[in-house]
Amino acid sequence: GAVVSQHPSRVICKSGTSVKIECRSLDFQATTMFWYRQFPKQSLMLMATSNEGSKATYEQGVEKDKFLINHASLTLSTLTVTSAHPEDSSFYICSARDGQRDGGETQYFGPGTRLLVL
Amino acid sequence: GQNIDQPTEMTATEGAIVQINCTYQTSGFNGLFWYQQHAGEAPTFLSYNVLDGLEEKGRFSSFLSRSKGYSYLLLKELQMKDSASYLCVPLDSNYQLIWGAGTKLIIKP
Numbered sequence: 001g002a003v004v005s006q007h008p009s010r011v012i013c014k015s016g017t018s019v020k021i022e023c024r025s026l027d028f029q030a031t032t033m034f035w036y037r038q039f040p041k042q043s044l045m046l047m048a049t050s051n052e053g054s055k056a057t058y059e060q061g062v063e064k065d066k067f068l069i070n071h072a073s074l075t076l077s078t079l080t081v082t083s084a085h086p087e088d089s090s091f092y093i094c095s096a097r098d099g100q101r102d103g104g105e106t107q108y109f110g111p112g113t114r115l116l117v118l
Numbered sequence: 119g120q121n122i123d124q125p126t127e128m129t130a131t132e133g134a135i136v137q138i139n140c141t142y143q144t145s146g147f148n149g150l151f152w153y154q155q156h157a158g159e160a161p162t163f164l165s166y167n168v169l170d171g172l173e174e175k176g177r178f179s180s181f182l183s184r185s186k187g188y189s190y191l192l193l194k195e196l197q198m199k200d201s202a203s204y205l206c207v208p209l210d211s212n213y214q215l216i217w218g219a220g221t222k223l224i225i226k227p
Contacts, residue, residue, distance in 0.1 A: 110160060
């Protein structure tokens with residue numbers, strides 16, 4: 001149980017284009033989803049917290065107009081990287097919180113999306 | 119400030135037991151997670167401790183002492199697939215996960 005999927009798993013795009021990443025909780029409803037970014041050999045960095053039906057809360061230093069987050073349903077959140085640049089190349093990972101299990105605060109992670117901007 | 123202290127790297131032998139220690143300092147505390155992360159992959163949930171004591175789950179056990187700001191993850195009967203990074207992740211007063219660099223565990227045959 002507590003399966004989270006992400007799509008696509010890998011994407012290569014040209015500089016200036018936009019990329020959409022989907023995150024789905026497959027077997028539970030997630031009122032809260034999280035988006036992280038991880039650069040090689042570094043720890044996870046929280047980008048934003050997304051609550052279903054409301055605007056995302058962005059961490060300091062994360063541009064909300066560049067990283068658009070939509071959480072339209074209890075099982076789907078999307079992250080759109082707009083006007084991507086090479087420095088946006090990273091491993092993007094979503095997680096979802098299932099308030100019903102493992103203490104209610106556990107985040108279950110999707111497999112991640114590796115973005116390469118040329 | 120918020121701080122997590124874990125060994126950067128540990129090496130153990132297949133079939134053996136290894137204990138990964140973690141000390142933490144956070145603004146408030148609402149529990150502590152252990153996650154496993156294989157190279158190039160996303161983290162996988164292992165355990166969650168909110169009360170003092172030992173939680174056992176198969177080959178993995180996690181211990182917490184809130185008064186000491188200390189936790190450990192115990193891995194028994196090590197297998198080659200256990201080679202990964204292990205992340206000690208406390209939950210602060212804002213219910214935010216505090217991520218460190220983790221401990222890279224290398225299993226040798």
